[in-house]
Amino acid sequence: MSDVVKCLNKLEIPYIARGAGTGLSGGATPLGGEVIISLVRMKRLLDLDLENRQAVVEPGFINLKLTQTISGKGYYYAPDPSSQNACTIGGNVAENSGGAHCLKYGVTTNHILGLEVVLSNGEIVEIGEHGVPDQPGYDLLGLLTGSEGTLGIVTKITVNLLKNPEGKKTVLAYFDDIDDASQAVSDIIAAGIIPAALEMMDDIAIEGVEAAAYPVGHPRDIAAFLLIEVDGIAAGIDDQIDDILTVCKKSHVREVKVAKDEAERSLWWANRKMGFGAMGAISPDYLVQDGVIPRTRLPEVLARINDISRKYDLRIANIFHAGDGNLHPLILFDASVPGESERASKAGSECLQVCADVGGSITGEHGVGIEKSAEMRFIFSDEEMAAQTDIRHVFNPDDLLNPGKLFPEPGRCVEVKHGEKKATV
Amino acid sequence: MVSPTIESVVLKDQIKRNDEPEHPLGNGGDQIIEAYSEEDISNVLAHANEHGKTVTVMSGGTKRGYGGTMKQADILLSLKGFQGIVAHSVGDLTLTVRPGTTLKAISDKLAENGQCLALDPSWPELATIGGVIAANESGPKRLLYGSARDHVIGTRIVYPDGRVIRTGGKVVKNVAGYDMNKLFIGAMGTLGVISEITLKLRPLPKYEGLSLVHFPDGREQEIHHVAKRLMDSMMEPVSLEVLTPATAEKLTGQRNYTLAIAWEDQEKAVTQQENWVAANLPAGIRHTCLHEQDAREWWDQLRHLGPNGYNDDVNEANTQAALKIGSKPSDVPSILTMAEEFAESHHVSVMAHGGAGHGISRVYVNGFPDDIIAYTKTLRSEVEKKHGYAVCTHLPFALREPANVWGEKPGYFSLLEGIKQTNDPKKILNRHRFVGGI
């Protein structure tokens, strides 16, 4: 890797590291002339030290494979993006990926102990050697994680592993009114419970997943459901489940049930994790957005997304990590209808504006990439973005490494983006 | 030295002459300026930057002995008076707070709503959140709850030229742009002054338990096995803190190696885990359990060991030092036994504890200056053989250079220098306070 980078440097050719290419913001998409360095063949597990709950992997190692490799011994790797059977841990580091279970366990950055990185001059550096925490110096691990491949190419990763929880229970709660579901989310947290996962889907999303590969048989006339999972010490779980059931009933739940066995639980999760792809079953094209809001503003934001849907005359499904306020509005459109892609793109951007307006963020886990670079302006001033590009300059002075990503280029306007972010199934 | 124009940027009564220039911990300033607002901070820094004056930043002063080989800067900027909670969003479990607020003030306020900030560093009534974040301080419970980097979701930073830059945001999940929060956590105030912090909160635990496992003399090697067994189980310890005999004596009255295992969960779950410990201990090893208030008080005592910036003894024979040692978690028991053994051979007295689940150990040393230096060097070199490091988190000013506070520079030092150069090109902020003289 170092040799390749040195050579590209000498020739002044820009380049991009690429994992599985599942990124949803165009981070690994070339804008013109970049050499793409694929890391999928660097996929070895280099070390497993269960006593210290650590594993060292190459960047092309597939997320889910790590958990599969260690599950026999009762361990797992916590960050679980819905794309986990395809995406690489290197890509996860670059995007600081999350997943359904990051409400309780945190996102990728909370699980990275060490990185080997090839810098833009070809130098190889090891940060967080041997996974020892808090090594003296600025927190480069934290800075590199989520830097979308613009500060260096990650060639080795030391991750923290967790032990499987002793007990786990999953609840499915159907609501007739989406505000009631939102209220239940807040009340569960207010009851002092941190569920492992707290997911929500609205009626259009449900229409999609029920038409896709893993239908559960959700009632079709509900406004939303919550999928809630609690895990931990077995003796403490039932009390938490009782509290959750009480909260749901107080919020006028229509029906609430606890998964009766692992098969049922798995089906509920498969149905949920199919979420994005399932949109393909009800729409020719769809666009995934990824905004974050303070959890307490959920009802208001959902109402405003509904207004956007009407304004652009496009259906918007909502699938989200409700517990941490991470929304995924899925904008359904048909690219073959002239003008619809542009409308979808504008609707998506407006959803992010709403998130920014209520004090949130324009991305919770999918990253900025090319897709949202213009929207960075919704939340950061030019001065604040300059503070970030100044840091990029330290690592990537000639901007050969994944150029044109993350930050809006002066003069680059929102309209140019159309067509770039279409996701089709 | 006194600039004719500093009076023009802050009120007269915010400026004090330093009447204690020979502070044994250094890190002072010719002039002391009390900041009461972000604007004050910005004005002072912009002024200093323009006139090439150096600035030391201080809040609670508990870390005055942590790094720094410059006795006196031109200005000591005090944030002690810049305190208070800006916003507590109960439903969102987030808190926005000013840097001079003490951890105790934060906990007291949050407890009214059944919430807490899950950080347990030392001296909570003195240590301010700004200082804790800047120094990346943590305590035994980071095993389950993580350290500062896992709790900070946003900051406002005053850059040396007076710019105010927001990093992160106010939501618990956010990947927009670089994670700039991380740059300022543990940077010892060398990249900017933190003027506001937004943190992720947790609900207060429903029930607290503490299992204290006492290892009789000669059986300390079994700590490792007990810790390993527990980490390989499905129990969820909040801490797995190993205490050396002298430390344990102070806290429990019994001079034995002791493992302090905290549990915070539903009462039934705490009981189940305590029972698991009882059932899984090797024969002949005793344990005791404390609950709720008793457990909290026990932890509170642990948080009041060691130096705090105000409790140094004038007597040279009682010079105090503190070390933070990082290692693989599994090496913690053996590092603590070494810390104990070397104390005897180096004529210093030592109290130490470390997390067998997270790898951070604290060693508090007391003795003559030369012995402390020698002890530090010996211990550091042994720790480095195990791929760990030792940083001096408290030392009198005169000992910092000889002890080499941060140890050797890392291989990627040029990146650290580059970041410093980017944020603070004139090197006015906490000069020589950090790794490699940054």
Ligand SMILES: Cc1cc2nc3c(=O)[nH]c(=O)nc-3n(C[C@H](O)[C@H](O)[C@H](O)COP(=O)(O)OP(=O)(O)OC[C@H]3O[C@@H](n4cnc5c(N)ncnc54)[C@H](O)[C@@H]3O)c2cc1C
């Ligand atoms: C159906 C579906 C569901 C998804 N669900 C989630 C979800 O729940 N949560 C979530 O967070 N994301 C989700 N994603 C987004 C995506 O899977 C993640 O962002 C993932 O981490 C990308 O990994 P990758 O290997 O595919 O990276 P790529 O797409 O190949 O690359 C992504 C970025 O990382 C950089 N990069 C890759 N490898 C390296 C490296 N070794 N060093 C430096 N930079 C590198 C690239 O340059 C690029 O900028 C989903 C995507 C899909 C398609």
